[in-house]
Amino acid sequence: MNIYLDIAISLLLIFVVFSVVVYVIQEVIAINFEYRGKMLWSSLAQALDGLPVLNRRGMHKGLPEDNAALTGSLFDHAQIRGLMKGNVTLPSYIHSADFAKAVIDVLAAKAPAPGVNKLADFISGLNVQIGVFQAAHPGKSLPPVLDIFRGLAAGAPDLAKLESDIEGWYNRYMARVSGWYQSHVVATVRIIAVGVTLFxxxxxxxxxTSIAxxxxxxxxxxxxxxRVADHPDQVTALLNKKFDTRIHELDSLAQPNIDSAVKSGDAALANRLRQALEERREDAAKVYTGLRIHAVDSLTRTLSAVKIPIGWHLDQLGQELKPNGSLDWGAIGLLLLGWLITAGCLSMGAPFWFGLLIQFVNIRRAGTKPGGDKKS
Structure with missing residues (x-):
C-alpha cells in the first residue's frame, strides 16, 4: 500500500483525537462556567431592556453593567428564581411557558391599579414600562419586544392566548440566540485549538517527518x-449532544409536575420542583464532565503508547532551534508555521477529520489484495 496513504491516515487519526480533545474542553468549559446562563441573561436584557450588545460572541463572558430593570425583575420572579440554585446560579435554560407566565406577572404588577383582569393589567403595566423607558432614554428607540408584546396583547382575546403568543415569540428568539451561541463556540474552539496545540x-x-x-x-x-473506523462509536459518542439531550429529558419529566403545581396555586411546591430540577441538571453536568475527561484521557493514552513526537522536550527543541549555538530563524519560522497549521486543522472540528479518516481507511482497504496481507 502506498506509504503516503499510510502517512495521511496517521495524521488524520492524530487530528481526530486532538480535535475531539478541543471539542470536549469547549463543552466542559461552557457547562461549568455557566456560559449558556450568562448568554441567556444577556440576550433577554438586550430584548427586554434594550441593552446594546456590541459583540454577541462576548455575551457569555459576563452580565452587562447597564441597568436592566425589567430583566432583573424577570429573574427575581419566583417562576425563574426557582431555577437558580441558591438564587445565585443563572439558569441555562428557561422553558417558554415559565418565561411567558413570569413576564406577564412582572408587567401586570406595574399597572397603576391592578385588578382581577390580568390581561388588562398586563396592557396597563406594559404602557407604564414603555413610558418609564422613554423617560429614562429620551430619543432612544424602544426595545422592539415591547412593541411586539403590545401588539400581541391587543390581539389576544384572553390571557391563555397571550401566554401562547409570548411563548411563540420566546421560542423564535431563542432560536436566534442559539445561532449567536454557535458563533461564540466557533471563536472559543479556535482559541482552545491553539492552547491544545501549544500544550x-x-x-x-x-x-x-517522524511518521514517514x-x-x-x-x-x-x-x-x-x-480499529477506530470499525468502531466509530468511540468518537461519535464524544461528539453527540448527550448533555443537551439529558437536560431536555430532565425538563420534559419535571415540567408537567411544575405546571400542575402552578395551576393548583401551590407556589411553594412549584419552587421546590424547580430547585430539584436545577440540582439534577448540575448533577448531570458533573457526570458529563467526569465521563468526558475520562474518555479524552483514554484517547490520548492510546496515542502516547505509540510514542508519536508530541510533548515538550526542551533539550531536543534547543538543538533544533540553535544547532550551531545561535538561533536558526528558519527553524523557528517552520515551528511557528507548524503550530499554526495544526491549530487551524484542530479548529475545523472532529466530525470533518473523522469523516476523512474513514474514507481514507476504506480506500486503503480497497487496495488490499483479496486473501493477501495488507501492504505497509
Missing part, C-alpha cells in the same frame, strides 16, 4: 485508525 506541542511538520521515517509507528497508527 501538547503538536507540530504537523514534525509529525509528518518510522515504519513501526506508521503501522501502529494505521492499525489504531482501522
Amino acid at each position: 501538547f506541542n503538536i507540530n504537523v511538520f514534525q509529525l509528518g 521515517g518510522d515504519s513501526t509507528m506508521r503501522t501502529n497508527l494505521v492499525g489504531i485508525a482501522e
Whole structure:
C-alpha cells in the first residue's frame, strides 16, 4: 500500500483525537462556567431592556453593567428564581411557558391599579414600562419586544392566548440566540485549538517527518485508525449532544409536575420542583464532565503508547532551534508555521477529520489484495 496513504491516515487519526480533545474542553468549559446562563441573561436584557450588545460572541463572558430593570425583575420572579440554585446560579435554560407566565406577572404588577383582569393589567403595566423607558432614554428607540408584546396583547382575546403568543415569540428568539451561541463556540474552539496545540506541542511538520521515517509507528497508527473506523462509536459518542439531550429529558419529566403545581396555586411546591430540577441538571453536568475527561484521557493514552513526537522536550527543541549555538530563524519560522497549521486543522472540528479518516481507511482497504496481507 502506498506509504503516503499510510502517512495521511496517521495524521488524520492524530487530528481526530486532538480535535475531539478541543471539542470536549469547549463543552466542559461552557457547562461549568455557566456560559449558556450568562448568554441567556444577556440576550433577554438586550430584548427586554434594550441593552446594546456590541459583540454577541462576548455575551457569555459576563452580565452587562447597564441597568436592566425589567430583566432583573424577570429573574427575581419566583417562576425563574426557582431555577437558580441558591438564587445565585443563572439558569441555562428557561422553558417558554415559565418565561411567558413570569413576564406577564412582572408587567401586570406595574399597572397603576391592578385588578382581577390580568390581561388588562398586563396592557396597563406594559404602557407604564414603555413610558418609564422613554423617560429614562429620551430619543432612544424602544426595545422592539415591547412593541411586539403590545401588539400581541391587543390581539389576544384572553390571557391563555397571550401566554401562547409570548411563548411563540420566546421560542423564535431563542432560536436566534442559539445561532449567536454557535458563533461564540466557533471563536472559543479556535482559541482552545491553539492552547491544545501549544500544550501538547503538536507540530504537523514534525509529525509528518517522524511518521514517514518510522515504519513501526506508521503501522501502529494505521492499525489504531482501522480499529477506530470499525468502531466509530468511540468518537461519535464524544461528539453527540448527550448533555443537551439529558437536560431536555430532565425538563420534559419535571415540567408537567411544575405546571400542575402552578395551576393548583401551590407556589411553594412549584419552587421546590424547580430547585430539584436545577440540582439534577448540575448533577448531570458533573457526570458529563467526569465521563468526558475520562474518555479524552483514554484517547490520548492510546496515542502516547505509540510514542508519536508530541510533548515538550526542551533539550531536543534547543538543538533544533540553535544547532550551531545561535538561533536558526528558519527553524523557528517552520515551528511557528507548524503550530499554526495544526491549530487551524484542530479548529475545523472532529466530525470533518473523522469523516476523512474513514474514507481514507476504506480506500486503503480497497487496495488490499483479496486473501493477501495488507501492504505497509
